[in-house]
Amino acid sequence: MNSSKKAIVNSIEKHQARLIQISDSIWAHAETAFEEDDSSKILADYAQANGFAVERGVAGMPTAFVATYGSGKPVISVLGEFDALPGISQKAQPTKSPLEDGAAGHGCGHNLFGTASLGAAIAVKELIETGKLKGTVKFFGTPAEEKFFGKIWMVKEGLWDDVDVNLSWHPSAKTEADVQSTLALIDFKVEFFGQAAHASADPWNGRSASDALELYTTGINYYREHIKPTVRIHYHIQDGGQVVNVVPDYSRLWVRVRDTKRSGMMPVYERVKAMAEGAAILANVDYKISLISGIYEVLVNRAGGAVMQKNLELLGPITYTDEETEFGRRIQQETGKPQLGMDSDISPMEVTKENPGGGSTDVGDVSWNVPNINLSVTVAPKDTPWHSWAVVACGGMSIGHKGMVHAAKALGMTMADLFESPKLVEKIKSEYKERKGEEVYEPMVPEGPPPIGNN
Ligand SMILES: [Zn+2]
Numbered sequence: 001m002n003s004s005k006k007a008i009v010n011s012i013e014k015h016q017a018r019l020i021q022i023s024d025s026i027w028a029h030a031e032t033a034f035e036e037d038d039s040s041k042i043l044a045d046y047a048q049a050n051g052f053a054v055e056r057g058v059a060g061m062p063t064a065f066v067a068t069y070g071s072g073k074p075v076i077s078v079l080g081e082f083d084a085l086p087g088i089s090q091k092a093q094p095t096k097s098p099l100e101d102g103a104a105g106h107g108c109g110h111n112l113f114g115t116a117s118l119g120a121a122i123a124v125k126e127l128i129e130t131g132k133l134k135g136t137v138k139f140f141g142t143p144a145e146e147k148f149f150g151k152i153w154m155v156k157e158g159l160w161d162d163v164d165v166n167l168s169w170h171p172s173a174k175t176e177a178d179v180q181s182t183l184a185l186i187d188f189k190v191e192f193f194g195q196a197a198h199a200s201a202d203p204w205n206g207r208s209a210s211d212a213l214e215l216y217t218t219g220i221n222y223y224r225e226h227i228k229p230t231v232r233i234h235y236h237i238q239d240g241g242q243v244v245n246v247v248p249d250y251s252r253l254w255v256r257v258r259d260t261k262r263s264g265m266m267p268v269y270e271r272v273k274a275m276a277e278g279a280a281i282l283a284n285v286d287y288k289i290s291l292i293s294g295i296y297e298v299l300v301n302r303a304g305g306a307v308m309q310k311n312l313e314l315l316g317p318i319t320y321t322d323e324e325t326e327f328g329r330r331i332q333q334e335t336g337k338p339q340l341g342m343d344s345d346i347s348p349m350e351v352t353k354e355n356p357g358g359g360s361t362d363v364g365d366v367s368w369n370v371p372n373i374n375l376s377v378t379v380a381p382k383d384t385p386w387h388s389w390a391v392v393a394c395g396g397m398s399i400g401h402k403g404m405v406h407a408a409k410a411l412g413m414t415m416a417d418l419f420e421s422p423k424l425v426e427k428i429k430s431e432y433k434e435r436k437g438e439e440v441y442e443p444m445v446p447e448g449p450p451p452i453g454n455n
Pocket of ligand 1: 108109110145170
């Protein structure tokens, strides 16, 4: 490890107790998309207290912010998420038990995500302050990753235009430089409008919006036979009528289409939209389609990934106490998984797959606007069901804390590499240009402000 990396590691260890406190506080607040007022403030205040210039409420979102330190080139940034998921509240214990019935919980570990990234940015800032590194470091506080995808509006605002390389990470059940893409996704709302009537006395006066909804989902489900295996179609019925003795005059669904690439997703999206007209004709009702938001697949950068991988190897694996291993085994037992304990070995960098499967993230949109380096770090035992109480449990105790501190170090060390090697930055940029090719990025959101206060 060179002296900059040693200084990064020392800084993170110096701030470790405070970082854990911040992460635990965000974990306990467990605020969902666009309601992350306290979580965002905790991080923004901490950045400000550490000498960053903080711009709050960027891109029309009160909980989005940018923290900047330094001046000139290069400009290196890191992403921090902090939103929770509804309904999966859980105590920091290995058996299922909500902290508060029905409340939200950090089932994706975003309390660790935001805090680790800010910890890394602060460590880099300290090296800029002493003159050891030259340039600018930015931390992006990015809200609503789990719903609506706040980063799209930040990208649309051009917030990454002056950035040379961006870094991101995600809590995981394994530790690796992440060189896999994600799925592109598009969300839209379908509404049907009919005529209400008594369901028994005069049903001939009624035109049923819920008939249209059922015909529509039937159409989607028939269509599944004719889509490519990489495509996913999901829907959530948000309103299917209120009571049994009224012909419903209104129904609403949230529909989502995904594919490994945006280019494959768009024709499916057009087809699924067109089916709404068919259903409306069959049920003799009116319909309306509204785009909610859509995100790109992640543009991988292997040159950046290789730098991250080297730093993971320098750091070595995370080590666990017997109590932590036992905690992990208990989680595995409770979720019906083999009791293998924690997996903190550093996996070798994978071949980038053509069809990665898995989920989607609005990091994708950032990655089409600036070269992006991704990292996964273990914060939960192997095979843990994600977006579940089990991840919430680990994120509020030492297994999650260890992963967070580890991620902060790996991010900070990789940023130090980028500040110290313009050649490396150029290599990463040229891979980015090559992968992006002729594709012109178009944000997939409707005109107007982000959907704050909507659900
Ligand atoms: Zn997540």
